[in-house]
Amino acid sequence: MTDKKLALPTEHCETCPAFHQLEQMGFKVGNFDRVVALAGNPNTGKSTLFNALTGLKQHTGNWPGKTVTRAEGGYQFNGVRYKLVDLPGTYSLLSASQDEEVARDFVLFGQPDCTIVVTDATALERNLNLVMQVMEITDHVVVAINLMDEAKRKGLEVDARSLSRDLGVPAVPITARTGEGIHTLLATVADLINGDIITKPLRVQGTPEFQRAVRELAPMIESMAPGIPNARWLAIRLLDGDSKVQQALVSGELAQRVARQAQADVQFSRKMSVEGRQ
């Protein structure tokens, strides 16, 4: 049945070679080659995209906060197996609520090979704040401009190229509900991971004093927790006086988390996504 292949394949899918390149793997993510995270503001369709890619039925709903747990699934694209992690929607990575922490910890310590930030084409400006925060943490970012159909209905035209140029990372227009643009998105993710696409994320520079402070602090963090991927971001958080990051540093939790989340199999939990059904 075609339904099994992609959420709602259009008739074009059948003839498109990409249709056969994507294989949904559902929960079979024991052996995977790459880890891809799905981040984004609440209610931008992360779970819809997750379902379309994995063939799983993470519950979706039109309200912010629907996904509060981290759901994981798998898909195979061009023979490479990907583990996909659906994160709770967040407006920022700075706040303290539990769902935001789940998202932040994974992007920060989980070291996904690529983070797809799903954005709402009809409210791009607000969504870009999170995109830029994620880009502070990692270079490996692909922006998915979702809900293109809705934008069209509202009479908005979104120029993905302009966005991509300004942000310094690829931006791909998609409509997760119908599956439109998903192939391009996956190809972009694959290229980025392979190094065929080099990103140069836009980062807010701040004042010269600020830049110098970050330059001095970041190496100290790196030498304390070798292998930490986001020393720059942590340095900024420390300069900002983020008490959670301070605590994590002093208690040694930071180093632990690096070790724990870097483990190949981050406690994949079928149970969680089943019991987390909402």
Add this chain to the structure above:
Amino acid sequence: MEANKILAKAETLRGTLSTGFRDEIVKSLYSEAEAIARRAVKPVEGKRYDFDQKIDRLVTSPIAGLPIMLILLGIIIWLTVSGANVASIALADVLFAVGDWGRALFVQIGAPWWITGFIWDGVYLALAWVVSVMLPPMAIFFPAFTFLEDLGYLPRVAFNLDWLFKKAGAHGKQSLTMAMGFGCNAAGVIATRVIDSPRERLIAILTNNFVPCNGRFPTLIMIATVFVAAAFSPALTSFIAAGTVVGVVLIGIGFTFLMSWLLSRTVLKGEASAFTLELPPYRRPNIARILYTSILDRTIFVLWRAMQTAAPAGAIIWILANITVGDSNLARVIADWLNPFGLLLGLDGVILLAYIIAIPANEIVVPTMMMVYMGTGTMINGPGTSAGIFDLLVNGNGWTMLTAVNLMLFALLHNPCATTILTIYRETKSYKWTVISVLITLGTAFLVTFLTASFARLMGWV
């Protein structure tokens, strides 16, 4: 230690920065985002951009907002009640006929009486009851609810109810978790993660059980149909039954507010915190997907869970009913022993026994109750019809209107099912709050039913 050195360094470096440097950065982040978005997004023409806003102005208006919510709730429950009634009877007819056939077959091949009884009068009967009582309402309620959810109506509910929750000292997002509770209280408890403040989250967890979940709706619907609506003309049955269930739901919401208020004034003192909640654009729900997820995924999942508890429960009841003690049986003895306490609450011993057996899943309360009753009397009109149930309960077992009303109140207020209790523990990581969540609900249920029963008796109504 090195960590402290880093902290000290950060402290010194912070001193070199102008105050409010972070605000500067955030500001430049925002203006950068704005500029990028302005370059990338171009409005083609100003068409139907404010259509959503027009609808929102209506459904979130101070005057029309609450009535519209009530009407939608009424429609969903009416659809569920009227659709489920017919389907439940049809399903019961088929399933009980299969049971009769199976029993006859076993007798024919000469199986021992206790095997026939255990399988067909115990396990199978409980399963048949659960399926016929639960499947139809769920198969209607879940898609209808998911439709509203996909449409984007839930955040509007939160918007409308925000001031009430604020008055109760609770978080406005509690209306979202409350709404999830209608589907399943365990899911509602998990959904409280969207609430940032631990105090308000705890309030949301402790009060989630006051909205009836899908496991309890069938009980409410059955009692409302068989008792309350039976007093009116048949044409009105489904409306009266739906109205009754809506009333019970509203009582539950009332208790949610009351208990939230009490908690935030006593053990969980504090002010309601402010928050922003986006009103997402309305989205056209994908009907095929709704049917698929809500029926195959939610309905079958919940039904399967209910069947897993119903089968052993059926076995236990059959065994209890077949262990003879003197000239009675064990189920009866326990029920009789519970009876004085049950009567005090306007219920009876069998109902309490059913609730004890149904702790793993509330879905099986009605089946358990019916099976214990049927152990002592036989149904005249067949178990599937309202008249048959009415006859069994009223003439056979002395039910009154008070029993019916108090059973509905008890179903609404009593302790969470085992799954929910476990979820509460997992979310709070505290035995104390888990126990409190059970005591609060059970205490409320006992108190309220005791007061209604006493009041009704005082007034000489029963």
